Amino acid sequence: MRPKPQSPMNIKLILLCAFFLLLLLFITKSTFSSSSSQLQNPLSTNSTETPDDNIQIQEQAETNNSPNTNCPTTTSTPPSPLTETCTKTPPSLANALVHYATTNITPQQTLKEISVSLRVLAQKSPCNFLVFGLGYDSLMWSALNHGGRTLFLEEDKSWINQMKEKFPTLESYHVEYDTKVNEADELMNAVASDEECRVVTDPRFSKCRLALKGFPSEVYDVEWDLIMVDAPTGYHEEAPGRMTAIYTAGLMARNRESGETDVFVHDVDRVVEDKFSKAFLCEGYLKEQEGRIRHFVVPSHRTRSARPFCPS
Numbered sequence: 001m002r003p004k005p006q007s008p009m010n011i012k013l014i015l016l017c018a019f020f021l022l023l024l025l026f027i028t029k030s031t032f033s034s035s036s037s038q039l040q041n042p043l044s045t046n047s048t049e050t051p052d053d054n055i056q057i058q059e060q061a062e063t064n065n066s067p068n069t070n071c072p073t074t075t076s077t078p079p080s081p082l083t084e085t086c087t088k089t090p091p092s093l094a095n096a097l098v099h100y101a102t103t104n105i106t107p108q109q110t111l112k113e114i115s116v117s118l119r120v121l122a123q124k125s126p127c128n129f130l131v132f133g134l135g136y137d138s139l140m141w142s143a144l145n146h147g148g149r150t151l152f153l154e155e156d157k158s159w160i161n162q163m164k165e166k167f168p169t170l171e172s173y174h175v176e177y178d179t180k181v182n183e184a185d186e187l188m189n190a191v192a193s194d195e196e197c198r199v200v201t202d203p204r205f206s207k208c209r210l211a212l213k214g215f216p217s218e219v220y221d222v223e224w225d226l227i228m229v230d231a232p233t234g235y236h237e238e239a240p241g242r243m244t245a246i247y248t249a250g251l252m253a254r255n256r257e258s259g260e261t262d263v264f265v266h267d268v269d270r271v272v273e274d275k276f277s278k279a280f281l282c283e284g285y286l287k288e289q290e291g292r293i294r295h296f297v298v299p300s301h302r303t304r305s306a307r308p309f310c311p312s
Helices: 012-031 051-064 091-101 111-124 138-144 157-166 181-192 217-221 243-255 271-285
Strands: 128-132 149-154 171-174 226-229 260-266 286-290 293-299
Touching: 091 138, 111 138, 111 226, 111 260, 111 286, 111 293, 128 138, 128 243, 138 149, 149 157, 149 217, 157 171, 181 243, 181 271, 226 243, 243 260, 243 271, 243 293, 260 271, 271 286, 271 293
Parallel strands: 128 149, 128 226, 149 171, 226 260
Antiparallel strands: 260 293, 286 293
């Protein structure tokens, strides 16, 4: 979503520190890998300032992805039990560092809030990551899921065009929402006793008023490991509300074949995000809250047909 006007608080320095810490972590993991298993730190291919620059970096990335045979020789006494490898910094991480180092515009989430999702991505990526909203943090999320698929859903078509011009490698789709913030109370009352809203199915076939059915098929056909709800706009009464996005995220998580989905909802200091996340992602599935973000872990309900919509 097109970001709200930001507060004067400058978190640019904090974010830069976080990225450099990520860089150090990646280099450490890339340099030494276990002889029995190899670990990778996920970060993706994205752009910096202009489409021309993006194309150049992309082409350079293709030639740099192969292991570097001109590694400096090192010795260790006693010999290290780890197998030494030599790789370059992924272009995705380089692009993200350059972008955030050369702009005064920073993501809307705080460092502590971002760290909640970062810890999960560090464990699960590369993975399938669905994000409701396209904003200044999109390059970061895509980079942190290097090797996986990160897909963004955005209601502002002009904003998508602006972001695609600057970051053509980001995968985003235009979507429409038919509910407004001022309809939240009426919707909550209407679906509270509607058993159709407790039926676990593909959102396209759900009879619940809150299920979003007009997304591209790519959204429904993928089992998402992480879902971030940070859109639609939702910050004034006539704006599209997040009621349906929150419900649909929970329905997708319950409808996966097996396993569980980490669902994050931002701006839970607002009434809609607070009430609807508790009602449809369930307080029993709430794992963590940090500032304005909540982290829910929603298991598949298809593996246990008798599982209640929310745990008691």
